[in-house]
Amino acid sequence: MATDGTIAIDVRDAVKRYGDFTALKRISLSIRDNEFFTLLGPSGCGKTTLLRMIAGFEDVTEGAIFLFGDEIETLPPHKRPINTVFQDYALFPHMTVIDNVGFGLEMRGKSKSDARKRAGEVLEMVQLSQFANRKPAQLSGGQQQRVALARALAPQPKVLLLDEPLSALDLKLRKAMQIELKHLQRDTGITFIFVTHDQEEALTMSDRIAVMSSGELQQLGDARDIYERPRNMFVADFIGDTNLLSVTVNRVEGQSATCRLASGHQIACDAVEGIAPGAYVHMSIRPERLYLSEPGDGYLSGTVLENIFVGTDITTIVEISPDLRLTVRTSNSDRGAQGIFAPGTAVAVHLEQGAGRLLAD
Amino acid sequence: MAARSYNLRVYPGFRAVTLLCLFVLYAPLVVVTIYSFNASQSITNWEGVSLRWYADVFTGPESEKFKLAARNSFVIALIAASVATTIATLAATAIIRGGRFRLRTWSFGLISLPLMVPEIVTAVATLIFFNAIGFDRGLLTILLAHIAFCIPFAYLPISARMQGIEASYEQAAQDLYATRRQAFTRVLLPLMMPGIISGFILAFIVSLDDFIITNFVKGAGVETLPTAIFGAVKQGIKPNIMAISTMLLGVSVVMVALSWLISRRDNTK
């Protein structure tokens, strides 16, 4: 995360309309030089549109895009020192691997032999030298993926765009590629802009994440920020699992506050700027920040409805009142002596310090 | 699995009809091919296998006429198919990869027009047109007419192929600093090649085979193979005609087979 504060890509008030439909509603964001930046959101949220606007495949209806201070939104794609790893890789099927990788260099005026030489080096970097003279169709999905990466990196772009490049790979390969990509970004020092709908992938790889939905930027921050301090309902719900509760804010004292549930229970939480006492808002509590004990000593008591075994964890659903159910996640390793509470047993639910997060909207 | 499953897709008799259909389609061609090897002077009696009528085509009394007609046919087909394929390739690029625009549907309609107008009407119209502008009928008029009706035949496989090429290829090329022209020549054109070749072959065959339009727009004394054959058949079917027909049939079948094999070779997978 060696960012020195230079802005690589600056999107200012970008709007994209297709006829009556607005795909991007005035987005502004700055992506720093040398960072691994992720655009995260469900399909149709506008993340790919934004990426394609940066690459030059979509024109900008309104607004501007700057690359290291130069305005680029009117330049055609071949005049932008930005390369893309396409979702379907788009490897030229009629060219060999090395010709694919050398293509961009050749187009930038390098001689064929120079282009091949440099392409060979890049192929070595992604450990595909032995496949240089094969056609893309003769490679596996993972190998094709790395060729696409090599091809986009070979001309040494100022920014690399990756459009869900891992979505076609199986889980195991995807995990390996996530780490490889992260290393590649660190080693090359090129700014990566990565598009994905997979929140886990985003949390794993990114220096910073922009969460998008329905053409709007919902939250911008690093992985911890987004996970632990979601700004709104959408982010809290989209990233990880959560319990969403409706609460009334009682009292605010400095950094801490107390809220009242509809059932009358009082819960401590962190104060959030802009939320005053008396406000009726939502609160997010991550399931792993709740824990269970014998009844009597907690202030939320309820009945276990169900236990779901999910490998490393056990998810327990507890009914506090007929209209309030909480999901509690207990790690299997620290289940300890308390064991599993069988369905039907009465339990007390505890919150860790600062687990309750108030949501602005 | 049950030993005898009740397959809803299968209708009794449909296989028989299909075989009948193929029989009807191929029987006349097979019969003519067989009789072209007949040793007999008469077309009715079979007197054993011989190549005498093939020899007759090349050396017999009518050989000069047929050789000239064949040369005309092949030269016209070659030029007409090349020009039509070029025009169709450019048009397909505009229609399939030029976005939405008002003239798009009109352009497609114009290109398909020669397929919709009955051939005899096109023949009459072209004859009248050349007459009206005072253009002397000859090989050139045949060539121009052939270019026009070859365009849709070349266009169909080319545009079908182009529809199948993902948009991301040329975007990737442009992303890698290729200009629009470079993206076309270096990426799109090679990927389209199978479609272009089948388009060319189909246009070539269509031109080679055309009788009706050629018959109208050819000048006096100018013959292509089909008009020469028609002229000869009007006097009655003779064995040498069957030999010529068999050879022409062979050319068509080989070229269509070639086109089919090429179009099946998908170089994007």
Place this chain on the structure above:
Amino acid sequence: MAGGGTAGGGPRTDTYAPVRLWLLLPAWVSLTILVLAPVSMMLVYSFLTKEFRGGVIWEFSLSAYDQFFCNRGLFGDEPCSIEWTYLLIFWRSIWQAGAATLLSLAIGFPTAYFIATRPARQRALWVFLITIPYWVNLLIRTVSMKFLLRDQGPLNDALLGLGILSEPLSIVNTNLAVQLGLFYSYLPFMVLPIYAAVERYNFSLSEAAADLYAPRWVILRRIVIPAVKPGIVAGCILVFVPSLGSFLAPDLLGGAKTFMIGSLIEEQFKGNAGNWPFGAAASMILLTMVLILLLIFARQQARAGNG
């Protein structure tokens, strides 16, 4: 193969949008000069005065259409009564083309259905087998048909030899010969669109119908055929339209009694009775009929596509 109102779906990209008009220019120029202008000129010629021995005099005249529709007696001085000669030729053409279309449908539908229900890998080969004959010269195919059907031809020889017939069948020069010729000329046009429609047909509809107690042939009639109807209509149009204006089949396989539009038109430009304006007028009438048919067809396909 022919027809179709759309440009094969939407555009794939707009990469070449800035130069698209330049790319279309050669097509527009060549087709305007070689198709649109000639058809317009043909319309003009149909309103000119005929020159004996071919050609026209540039003088406006309705006589071509008058000759087509009006009988003005032996000396041409009587008031107009309906002229049946040419209407009869048109009617015969429609009838012949219609019969050939029905024959093609009867053979083509089961064939198309059979091919479409083959395993996916075999289908391309079957389609290829059906289309090869189409690419063989139409003239050669028609001549071959004539050779096969002759009184002393292989068909009669075979039937006589097998003892099925005691006398040769005279098929050539009959309506049947022309219909067979047309059927043979355009059969692939019937098979291909129906094949495409059946291939897209969702066979779980047949299973649902069977589940609801429909027997096999009822499923075909009530479920399959309505679902593939656009393909059937397309096939019928594609066979009917070229049959209507065909020249070779009636000319080579038929006789005086099977005279069709194509021959009527050809005669005006080739024979000694040359009357160019009349030939142009007959062509215009044929073209109008075909375009109306195609328009109805396009409407019907558009409706089928929307519903």
